[in-house]
Amino acid sequence: MTLRxxxxxxxxxxxxxxAPQVWEVPVAxxxxxxxxxxxxxxxxxxxxxxxxxxxxxxxxxxxxxVFRPNNSKNLPCIIYFHGSGWTLxxxxxxxxxxxxxxxxxQSIVIAVNYQKAPEHPFPAPFNDCYxxxxxxxxxxxxxxxxxxxxxxxxxxxxGNLAAAxxxxxxxxxxxxxxxxLLVYPCIDKDFTKPSYVKYSEGYGLTTKTMQWxxxxxxxxxxxxxxxxxxxxxxxxxxxLPPTVLITAEYDPLSSDGENYRDxxxxxxxQVIFEEFKGVIHGFFRAPxxxxxxxxxxxxxxxxxxxxxR
Numbered sequence: 001m002t003l004r005x006x007x008x009x010x011x012x013x014x015x016x017x018x019a020p021q022v023w024e025v026p027v028a029x030x031x032x033x034x035x036x037x038x039x040x041x042x043x044x045x046x047x048x049x050x051x052x053x054x055x056x057x058x059x060x061x062x063x064x065x066v067f068r069p070n071n072s073k074n075l076p077c078i079i080y081f082h083g084s085g086w087t088l089x090x091x092x093x094x095x096x097x098x099x100x101x102x103x104x105x106q107s108i109v110i111a112v113n114y115q116k117a118p119e120h121p122f123p124a125p126f127n128d129c130y131x132x133x134x135x136x137x138x139x140x141x142x143x144x145x146x147x148x149x150x151x152x153x154x155x156x157x158x159g160n161l162a163a164a165x166x167x168x169x170x171x172x173x174x175x176x177x178x179x180x181l182l183v184y185p186c187i188d189k190d191f192t193k194p195s196y197v198k199y200s201e202g203y204g205l206t207t208k209t210m211q212w213x214x215x216x217x218x219x220x221x222x223x224x225x226x227x228x229x230x231x232x233x234x235x236x237x238x239x240l241p242p243t244v245l246i247t248a249e250y251d252p253l254s255s256d257g258e259n260y261r262d263x264x265x266x267x268x269x270q271v272i273f274e275e276f277k278g279v280i281h282g283f284f285r286a287p288x289x290x291x292x293x294x295x296x297x298x299x300x301x302x303x304x305x306x307x308x309r
Contacts, residue, residue: 001277003250006290011204011280023212027087027118034088042096042288045103050095057131059124063113064132065091066143067102076107076149076308078181079136081129081165083156083282085213086117097285097297104301108145110136114161117216122229125217129161130168137175148309151179151241155284156253157213159185163231163260170239177241179307181300183284184246184253185260188232189214189224193255203250205281210252232260237267242307244272244300251281272303 022030044050049068054061069075078101082094091111102109114128133152140147154162159182166180191207200207218224227234243264247257254275264271276283279292287293
Protein backbone atom coordinates (compact mmCIF):
# COMPACT_ATOMS: atom_id res chain seq x y z
CA MET A 1 0.00 0.00 0.00
CA THR A 2 1.20 3.52 -0.71
CA LEU A 3 1.58 6.01 2.12
CA ARG A 4 -1.70 7.29 3.48
CA UNK A 5 -2.44 10.86 2.31
CA UNK A 6 -2.19 12.23 5.86
CA UNK A 7 1.38 10.95 6.05
CA UNK A 8 2.34 12.24 2.62
CA UNK A 9 1.24 15.67 3.89
CA UNK A 10 2.94 15.31 7.28
CA UNK A 11 6.26 14.13 5.87
CA UNK A 12 6.33 17.05 3.41
CA UNK A 13 5.69 19.47 6.26
CA UNK A 14 8.48 17.87 8.27
CA UNK A 15 10.91 18.12 5.35
CA UNK A 16 9.97 21.76 4.72
CA UNK A 17 10.45 22.70 8.38
CA UNK A 18 14.21 21.99 8.33
CA ALA A 19 14.05 21.12 12.01
CA PRO A 20 17.40 20.15 13.56
CA GLN A 21 18.28 16.51 14.00
CA VAL A 22 18.36 15.11 17.52
CA TRP A 23 22.16 14.90 17.53
CA GLU A 24 22.52 18.55 16.43
CA VAL A 25 20.99 20.18 19.52
CA PRO A 26 20.96 19.55 23.27
CA VAL A 27 18.53 16.87 24.44
CA ALA A 28 16.70 19.52 26.48
CA UNK A 29 15.93 21.43 23.28
CA UNK A 30 14.48 18.37 21.56
CA UNK A 31 12.41 17.65 24.66
CA UNK A 32 10.99 21.17 24.49
CA UNK A 33 9.96 20.50 20.87
CA UNK A 34 8.11 17.42 22.12
CA UNK A 35 6.22 19.54 24.62
CA UNK A 36 4.92 21.64 21.73
CA UNK A 37 3.22 18.57 20.26
CA UNK A 38 0.66 18.74 23.05
CA UNK A 39 -0.93 21.71 21.28
CA UNK A 40 -2.16 19.45 18.47
CA UNK A 41 -2.69 16.23 20.41
CA UNK A 42 -6.10 14.61 20.47
CA UNK A 43 -8.32 14.91 23.53
CA UNK A 44 -8.23 12.16 26.11
CA UNK A 45 -11.06 9.66 25.72
CA UNK A 46 -13.80 9.86 28.37
CA UNK A 47 -12.74 7.54 31.15
CA UNK A 48 -13.77 6.74 34.71
CA UNK A 49 -10.63 8.14 36.35
CA UNK A 50 -7.03 9.18 35.75
CA UNK A 51 -4.74 9.30 38.76
CA UNK A 52 -1.09 10.37 39.05
CA UNK A 53 1.16 9.04 41.78
CA UNK A 54 4.77 8.30 42.60
CA UNK A 55 6.04 4.84 43.42
CA UNK A 56 9.43 3.72 44.78
CA UNK A 57 12.19 2.78 42.34
CA UNK A 58 15.79 1.65 42.75
CA UNK A 59 17.31 5.11 42.30
CA UNK A 60 14.37 7.52 42.28
CA UNK A 61 10.63 7.71 42.77
CA UNK A 62 8.80 6.87 39.54
CA UNK A 63 5.86 8.86 38.19
CA UNK A 64 3.01 6.67 36.99
CA UNK A 65 -0.44 7.54 35.64
CA VAL A 66 -3.30 5.13 36.26
CA PHE A 67 -6.13 5.04 33.70
CA ARG A 68 -9.22 3.25 35.04
CA PRO A 69 -12.17 2.45 32.73
CA ASN A 70 -14.70 1.72 35.50
CA ASN A 71 -14.92 1.23 39.25
CA SER A 72 -14.68 -2.57 39.25
CA LYS A 73 -12.43 -3.96 41.97
CA ASN A 74 -10.87 -6.73 39.88
CA LEU A 75 -9.79 -5.42 36.48
CA PRO A 76 -7.12 -6.66 34.06
CA CYS A 77 -4.08 -4.39 33.95
CA ILE A 78 -1.57 -3.32 31.30
CA ILE A 79 1.70 -1.81 32.57
CA TYR A 80 2.64 0.45 29.64
CA PHE A 81 6.03 1.92 28.74
CA HIS A 82 6.00 4.76 26.23
CA GLY A 83 8.36 5.18 23.31
CA SER A 84 10.64 7.99 22.06
CA GLY A 85 14.09 6.47 22.05
CA TRP A 86 14.57 6.07 25.82
CA THR A 87 15.48 9.78 25.82
CA LEU A 88 12.37 11.78 24.90
CA UNK A 89 8.63 11.44 25.39
CA UNK A 90 6.43 11.74 28.44
CA UNK A 91 3.08 10.40 29.52
CA UNK A 92 1.00 13.42 28.44
CA UNK A 93 1.75 12.70 24.77
CA UNK A 94 0.26 9.24 25.23
CA UNK A 95 -2.92 10.28 27.08
CA UNK A 96 -5.13 9.94 23.97
CA UNK A 97 -4.03 6.45 22.92
CA UNK A 98 -3.77 5.06 26.46
CA UNK A 99 -7.17 6.36 27.53
CA UNK A 100 -8.66 4.73 24.41
CA UNK A 101 -6.72 1.53 25.12
CA UNK A 102 -8.04 1.46 28.67
CA UNK A 103 -11.62 1.90 27.52
CA UNK A 104 -11.45 -0.50 24.60
CA UNK A 105 -9.73 -3.26 26.57
CA GLN A 106 -11.62 -2.55 29.80
CA SER A 107 -8.28 -2.67 31.59
CA ILE A 108 -6.45 -0.49 34.04
CA VAL A 109 -3.51 1.00 32.15
CA ILE A 110 -0.55 2.11 34.23
CA ALA A 111 1.71 4.41 32.21
CA VAL A 112 5.27 4.62 33.50
CA ASN A 113 7.39 7.76 33.22
CA TYR A 114 10.74 6.00 33.60
CA GLN A 115 14.01 7.90 33.92
CA LYS A 116 15.53 8.89 30.59
CA ALA A 117 18.89 8.55 28.88
CA PRO A 118 21.44 10.02 28.37
CA GLU A 119 21.30 11.25 31.98
CA HIS A 120 20.05 7.83 33.08
CA PRO A 121 21.23 5.17 30.61
CA PHE A 122 20.64 1.43 30.79
CA PRO A 123 19.87 -0.18 33.17
CA ALA A 124 18.05 2.72 34.90
CA PRO A 125 15.01 2.95 32.55
CA PHE A 126 14.69 -0.83 32.48
CA ASN A 127 14.95 -1.08 36.26
CA ASP A 128 12.26 1.58 36.67
CA CYS A 129 9.95 -0.37 34.38
CA TYR A 130 10.51 -3.64 36.18
CA UNK A 131 9.98 -1.92 39.53
CA UNK A 132 6.62 -0.65 38.28
CA UNK A 133 5.56 -4.21 37.49
CA UNK A 134 6.69 -5.38 40.93
CA UNK A 135 4.72 -2.53 42.52
CA UNK A 136 1.56 -3.39 40.59
CA UNK A 137 1.84 -7.06 41.56
CA UNK A 138 2.46 -6.24 45.22
CA UNK A 139 -0.40 -3.74 45.38
CA UNK A 140 -2.83 -5.47 43.04
CA UNK A 141 -5.64 -5.81 45.55
CA UNK A 142 -5.44 -2.18 46.68
CA UNK A 143 -5.35 -1.03 43.06
CA UNK A 144 -8.34 -3.17 42.04
CA UNK A 145 -6.18 -5.26 39.72
CA UNK A 146 -6.81 -8.90 38.86
CA UNK A 147 -3.39 -10.35 39.70
CA UNK A 148 -3.95 -13.21 37.24
CA UNK A 149 -4.45 -10.79 34.34
CA UNK A 150 -1.47 -8.45 34.38
CA UNK A 151 0.23 -7.66 31.07
CA UNK A 152 3.10 -5.47 29.96
CA UNK A 153 3.18 -3.35 26.83
CA UNK A 154 4.91 -0.53 25.05
CA UNK A 155 5.71 1.09 21.73
CA UNK A 156 9.10 1.54 20.06
CA UNK A 157 11.68 1.95 22.86
CA UNK A 158 8.81 1.16 25.21
CA GLY A 159 8.29 -2.06 23.27
CA ASN A 160 11.94 -2.86 23.95
CA LEU A 161 11.35 -2.21 27.65
CA ALA A 162 8.18 -4.30 27.70
CA ALA A 163 9.92 -7.25 26.03
CA ALA A 164 12.83 -6.95 28.45
CA UNK A 165 10.55 -6.73 31.49
CA UNK A 166 8.70 -9.84 30.28
CA UNK A 167 12.04 -11.67 30.03
CA UNK A 168 13.07 -10.71 33.57
CA UNK A 169 9.62 -11.54 34.89
CA UNK A 170 10.01 -15.03 33.41
CA UNK A 171 13.58 -15.40 34.64
CA UNK A 172 12.74 -14.35 38.20
CA UNK A 173 9.38 -16.13 38.24
CA UNK A 174 7.66 -12.99 39.54
CA UNK A 175 4.25 -13.86 38.08
CA UNK A 176 2.89 -15.50 34.96
CA UNK A 177 2.04 -12.53 32.75
CA UNK A 178 -1.23 -12.77 30.85
CA UNK A 179 0.32 -11.26 27.71
CA UNK A 180 2.74 -8.74 26.28
CA LEU A 181 1.85 -5.97 23.83
CA LEU A 182 4.68 -4.92 21.50
CA VAL A 183 3.99 -1.96 19.21
CA TYR A 184 6.69 -1.54 16.52
CA PRO A 185 9.32 -2.54 19.11
CA CYS A 186 13.07 -2.01 18.73
CA ILE A 187 14.46 -5.35 19.82
CA ASP A 188 18.08 -5.40 18.66
CA LYS A 189 20.92 -2.97 17.99
CA ASP A 190 21.48 -4.13 14.43
CA PHE A 191 21.14 -1.58 11.64
CA THR A 192 21.79 -4.00 8.76
CA LYS A 193 18.27 -5.43 8.75
CA PRO A 194 16.16 -4.86 5.61
CA SER A 195 13.83 -2.20 7.02
CA TYR A 196 16.73 -0.18 8.45
CA VAL A 197 18.11 -0.04 4.91
CA LYS A 198 14.85 0.35 2.96
CA TYR A 199 13.32 3.04 5.20
CA SER A 200 16.55 4.63 6.41
CA GLU A 201 15.32 8.17 5.74
CA GLY A 202 12.33 10.07 4.43
CA TYR A 203 9.73 8.40 6.64
CA GLY A 204 9.96 10.37 9.87
CA LEU A 205 12.10 8.17 12.09
CA THR A 206 15.47 7.54 10.43
CA THR A 207 18.09 4.87 10.86
CA LYS A 208 20.64 7.49 11.92
CA THR A 209 18.26 8.72 14.61
CA MET A 210 17.86 5.17 15.90
CA GLN A 211 21.65 4.81 16.04
CA TRP A 212 21.78 7.98 18.16
CA UNK A 213 19.00 6.73 20.45
CA UNK A 214 20.76 3.43 21.03
CA UNK A 215 24.04 5.24 21.77
CA UNK A 216 22.32 7.33 24.45
CA UNK A 217 20.69 4.28 26.05
CA UNK A 218 23.60 1.80 25.87
CA UNK A 219 26.63 3.84 26.90
CA UNK A 220 28.62 0.70 27.73
CA UNK A 221 29.18 -1.24 24.47
CA UNK A 222 29.01 -4.59 26.27
CA UNK A 223 25.40 -3.86 27.26
CA UNK A 224 24.35 -4.68 23.70
CA UNK A 225 24.82 -8.36 24.57
CA UNK A 226 22.51 -8.13 27.58
CA UNK A 227 19.03 -9.50 26.72
CA UNK A 228 17.46 -7.00 29.13
CA UNK A 229 18.87 -4.28 26.84
CA UNK A 230 18.49 -6.14 23.53
CA UNK A 231 15.80 -8.81 23.94
CA UNK A 232 16.82 -10.39 20.62
CA UNK A 233 20.00 -11.54 22.36
CA UNK A 234 18.06 -13.78 24.76
CA UNK A 235 19.19 -17.40 24.48
CA UNK A 236 15.58 -18.59 24.43
CA UNK A 237 12.15 -16.99 24.37
CA UNK A 238 10.44 -20.08 25.75
CA UNK A 239 8.09 -19.35 28.60
CA LEU A 240 7.26 -15.82 27.55
CA PRO A 241 3.60 -14.79 27.61
CA PRO A 242 1.26 -14.77 24.60
CA THR A 243 2.09 -11.76 22.48
CA VAL A 244 0.23 -9.16 20.45
CA LEU A 245 2.76 -7.55 18.11
CA ILE A 246 2.08 -4.88 15.50
CA THR A 247 4.32 -3.02 13.08
CA ALA A 248 4.07 -0.08 10.70
CA GLU A 249 4.72 -0.64 7.00
CA TYR A 250 7.05 2.34 6.44
CA ASP A 251 9.23 2.01 9.52
CA PRO A 252 12.95 1.30 10.03
CA LEU A 253 11.93 -0.93 12.95
CA SER A 254 9.58 -3.24 11.07
CA SER A 255 12.23 -5.95 10.61
CA ASP A 256 12.83 -5.96 14.37
CA GLY A 257 9.18 -6.76 14.97
CA GLU A 258 9.05 -9.42 12.28
CA ASN A 259 12.22 -11.14 13.49
CA TYR A 260 11.03 -11.18 17.10
CA ARG A 261 7.65 -12.53 15.98
CA ASP A 262 9.41 -15.39 14.21
CA UNK A 263 11.65 -16.19 17.17
CA UNK A 264 8.72 -16.16 19.59
CA UNK A 265 6.80 -18.58 17.40
CA UNK A 266 9.84 -20.84 16.97
CA UNK A 267 10.11 -21.04 20.76
CA UNK A 268 6.46 -21.99 21.17
CA UNK A 269 4.99 -18.61 22.14
CA GLN A 270 1.58 -17.74 20.73
CA VAL A 271 1.77 -14.54 18.67
CA ILE A 272 -0.95 -12.42 17.09
CA PHE A 273 0.71 -10.22 14.49
CA GLU A 274 -0.50 -7.41 12.25
CA GLU A 275 1.34 -5.00 9.97
CA PHE A 276 -0.56 -1.74 9.55
CA LYS A 277 -0.31 -0.53 5.98
CA GLY A 278 0.44 2.94 4.70
CA VAL A 279 1.66 4.31 8.02
CA ILE A 280 4.95 5.35 9.58
CA HIS A 281 6.58 4.89 12.94
CA GLY A 282 4.67 6.59 15.75
CA PHE A 283 1.19 6.23 14.25
CA PHE A 284 -0.17 4.29 17.24
CA ARG A 285 -0.18 7.31 19.55
CA ALA A 286 -1.54 9.79 17.00
CA PRO A 287 -5.33 9.54 16.62
CA UNK A 288 -5.33 13.25 15.78
CA UNK A 289 -3.37 12.44 12.61
CA UNK A 290 -4.69 9.12 11.33
CA UNK A 291 -7.65 6.81 11.72
CA UNK A 292 -5.11 3.99 11.64
CA UNK A 293 -4.26 4.87 15.23
CA UNK A 294 -7.82 4.20 16.40
CA UNK A 295 -7.92 1.04 14.29
CA UNK A 296 -4.68 -0.24 15.82
CA UNK A 297 -5.72 0.52 19.39
CA UNK A 298 -9.04 -1.26 18.87
CA UNK A 299 -7.24 -4.20 17.27
CA UNK A 300 -4.75 -4.72 20.10
CA UNK A 301 -7.42 -4.17 22.76
CA UNK A 302 -9.61 -6.91 21.33
CA UNK A 303 -6.70 -9.29 20.75
CA UNK A 304 -5.37 -8.84 24.30
CA UNK A 305 -8.79 -9.90 25.63
CA UNK A 306 -8.29 -13.33 24.03
CA UNK A 307 -5.42 -14.06 26.41
CA UNK A 308 -7.26 -13.32 29.64
CA ARG A 309 -7.56 -16.10 32.13
